[in-house]
Amino acid sequence: MKILAIMGSPRNKGNTYKVTRGVEERMKQLGNVEFEYLFLKDADLKMCRGCFNCVKNGEELCPIKDSRAEIENKMFEADGVILASPVYCENVSGLMKNFIDRFSFVFHRPRFFDQKLMVLATSAGGGLKETIDYLKKLQIWGFGTPVELSVITPPWPQSDALQKKNEKNINNAAEEFYQKLQEGRQPPNFMQYMHFRFLKETSKLGYLPADLEFYKDKGEFFYDTSVSPLKKIFAPLIMKFAFFMMRDMEPKS
Ligand SMILES: Cc1cc2nc3c(=O)[nH]c(=O)nc-3n(C[C@H](O)[C@H](O)[C@H](O)COP(=O)(O)O)c2cc1C
Structure with a gap:
């Protein structure tokens, strides 16, 4: 190793x-x-x-x-x-x-x-x-x-x-x-999953072209793995709340 x-x-x-x-x-x-x-x-x-x-x-x-x-x-x-x-x-x-x-x-x-x-x-x-x-x-x-x-x-x-x-x-x-070092790739913990979902979601705004390109074909996580149903349920709810709290940061239309 x-x-x-x-x-x-x-x-x-x-x-x-x-x-x-x-x-x-x-x-x-x-x-x-x-x-x-x-x-x-x-x-x-x-x-x-x-x-x-x-x-x-x-x-x-x-x-x-x-x-x-x-x-x-x-x-x-x-x-x-x-x-x-x-x-x-x-x-x-x-x-x-x-x-x-x-x-x-x-x-x-x-x-x-x-x-x-x-x-x-x-x-x-x-x-x-x-x-x-x-x-x-x-x-x-x-x-x-x-x-x-x-x-x-x-x-x-x-x-x-x-x-x-x-x-x-x-x-x-x-x-x-x-x-x-003996462990392989692990399923994401909640924070890692949230981080992924947050970046994937914000990449869609298109202000960071490299992120847009990187996330466009990504599925449920950065790599193929199992994501528990609870994480899939709670992550979007927390994200909705986070985006609401960050609404002042949205680009001026
Ligand atoms: C510029 C400078 C700042 C330091 N700041 C701190 C500090 O904030 N707190 C602390 O406990 N030690 C501090 N130290 C001591 C070092 O962290 C400590 O001696 C460390 O083990 C040095 O590692 P090195 O020999 O690999 O450079 C500082 C040392 C230097 C040179």
Whole structure:
């Protein structure tokens, strides 16, 4: 199994790397696992210019010429993706944020259905929940529910108790991730189904041509799967309510 670890620290061999290596070591004890590290600090991934072309008209029309598409291919080739970031001022690092911004179109047109996700954050003690909660939003890219790992790495020598606790958390998360990698595509949970229905419905407005094209032939979900009758009943009702609440956002006629 191939794991792509996308590293959001400007320090290649810092705390986030050490924690990710801990995950790698435990997973390698469990089975045949191969790790590749993609250090965003060294990657050819320029800053998003904010033109919105990728979301609106298609990612192939992004004016920036760099390795964004190659990074996407690496993600497709992996069975599991780890998004690892230090906490910077209560959230992900700038490197990780730019990576996410450059893949904005995937929030609209999810695609990583055959990959599992682990979200990993390290900090001196603060901001872990905020950072993990933010990274968890990337389950919308198609990954489904991620495995979470947050680790306190203070800028002073760790006590034995903290070290033991960290080792336990790292091993548990590695084991959970390894188990998850054995699963195939799952039927959507309610949020994933709502996300699909919402985007499919709004795509019909035609303001985002790339979305219109993407959703026009989609059936009940992004891929063939069973959707429970309860979800099919409740989703349109909640959507009706959501569209009513958002009525001010409708385009001016
Ligand atoms: C610019 C900057 C901002 C930081 N902000 C926070 C923060 O808000 N809360 C916190 O607990 N630690 C914060 N830290 C500490 C780092 O999150 C922590 O040392 C992390 O493990 C560093 O990972 P790295 O060695 O992989 O870069 C910050 C560090 C830097 C350099």
